[in-house]
Amino acid sequence: MVAELAELVAFESPSDDPAALERLARHLERRAGTAGLFVRRVHDSPPVVRADIGNGPVRVLLLAHFDTVWPVGQLAIMPCTTTDGVLRGPGAYDMKAGIVIAFTALDVVAREGWPAHLSATLLLTADEEVGSGASRPHIEQLARESRAVLVFEPSLEREGVKSARKGVGNYRLVAEGIAAHAGADPRRGASAILELARQIVAIEALNDPARGLSLNVGVVSGGSRSNVVAERAGADIDVRVTSRADAEAIDRALRALTPVNPDVRLTLAGGLNRPPMERLPGTAALVGRVQVIATRQGYDISEGMVGGGSDGNFTAALGIPTLDGLGADGDGAHALDEHVRIASLPRRAALVASLLAEWPDE
Numbered sequence: 001m002v003a004e005l006a007e008l009v010a011f012e013s014p015s016d017d018p019a020a021l022e023r024l025a026r027h028l029e030r031r032a033g034t035a036g037l038f039v040r041r042v043h044d045s046p047p048v049v050r051a052d053i054g055n056g057p058v059r060v061l062l063l064a065h066f067d068t069v070w071p072v073g074q075l076a077i078m079p080c081t082t083t084d085g086v087l088r089g090p091g092a093y094d095m096k097a098g099i100v101i102a103f104t105a106l107d108v109v110a111r112e113g114w115p116a117h118l119s120a121t122l123l124l125t126a127d128e129e130v131g132s133g134a135s136r137p138h139i140e141q142l143a144r145e146s147r148a149v150l151v152f153e154p155s156l157e158r159e160g161v162k163s164a165r166k167g168v169g170n171y172r173l174v175a176e177g178i179a180a181h182a183g184a185d186p187r188r189g190a191s192a193i194l195e196l197a198r199q200i201v202a203i204e205a206l207n208d209p210a211r212g213l214s215l216n217v218g219v220v221s222g223g224s225r226s227n228v229v230a231e232r233a234g235a236d237i238d239v240r241v242t243s244r245a246d247a248e249a250i251d252r253a254l255r256a257l258t259p260v261n262p263d264v265r266l267t268l269a270g271g272l273n274r275p276p277m278e279r280l281p282g283t284a285a286l287v288g289r290v291q292v293i294a295t296r297q298g299y300d301i302s303e304g305m306v307g308g309g310s311d312g313n314f315t316a317a318l319g320i321p322t323l324d325g326l327g328a329d330g331d332g333a334h335a336l337d338e339h340v341r342i343a344s345l346p347r348r349a350a351l352v353a354s355l356l357a358e359w360p361d362e
């Protein structure tokens with residue numbers, strides 16, 4: 001598994017590099033084909049690769065993305081190394097290790113005898129880090145045809161699984177005022193910057209940590225020079241919610257923002273990108289099953305919610321039981337110290353293999 005992970009990390013694969021994504025897609029197609037999976041390309045660029053095994057009526061969807069946030073060349077800065085039980089490298093933890101775990105689990109179950117009632121579809125996507133625009137329809141279509149979805153994003157700390165995720169919204173608020181000379185004629189102007197500053201205070205006041213509801217104005221820009229009353233200013237807002245109701249309430253509140261200065265116009269763009277992944281009853285049942293398997297294999301598995309979104313948000317929103325965080329244990333997603341705890345790789349593969357091999361026939 002370490003050798004295969006190092007091989008995948010060596011294929012650098014930023015979301016915005018079609019040629020690099022294509023090279024890795026072809027490698028993954030060969031890998032899946034060699035393992036006896038039936039491989040199809042369901043979307044060309046960004047590539048979406050579908051690999052199927054089994055003919056049973058009970059389908060399980062396995063989701064993994066092979067794009068990373070790292071540019072080509074990052075490997076020279078963060079070389080792939082294995083020391084002290086840890087593998088480092090760009091994209092190793094988020095989430096090439098998850099791909100290796102999924103492949104290995106499928107290999108093991110196939111070798112032991114694939115259950116007759118079961119079929120599994122592994123969907124490998126390449127635009128998760130940029131919102132899953134092209135892959136989302138494929139993910140949702142396959143999820144609707146499946147009994148459950150397993151997502152191979154990194155685990156919670158100490159190999160916990162993720163049964164809920166916050167929903168993620170992205171908005172941009174633009175203020176358009178009236179430019180004027182700051183010295184000669186300031187009263188003719190209407191400052192977009194001043195208006196935006198007031199609105200930012202109102203937006204931050206919508207935060208409600210007790211509800212798990214957060215808004216962050218993470219980027220502001222505006223104005224042209226210090227001696228001009230600013231004509232235009234904009235703010236990028238990140239929104240996190242735990243329920244669809246909160247998402248709708250925040251959307252309404254943002255759309256209701258009105259300018260303090262009537263000479264400034266406000267426009268809001270954006271919306272909810274990933275709906276919240278709420279903990280469905282079927283998801284709780286999946287958690288129970290992996291906990292029983294882990295106990296039998298000699299360790300405990302915790303369960304938790306996280307603030308970041310994944311493609312599991314889309315499938316849970318359709319009402320399909322979705323268990324996330326089945327990838328590797330480690331740390332440092334999107335960070336220079338990104339790493340995988342190697343010991344978690346075979347444990348995760350064994351866990352997923354048992355989950356599939358013992359899948360209920362109903």
Ligand SMILES: [Zn+2]
Pocket residue numbers: 065094095128153154
């Ligand atoms: Zn990821």
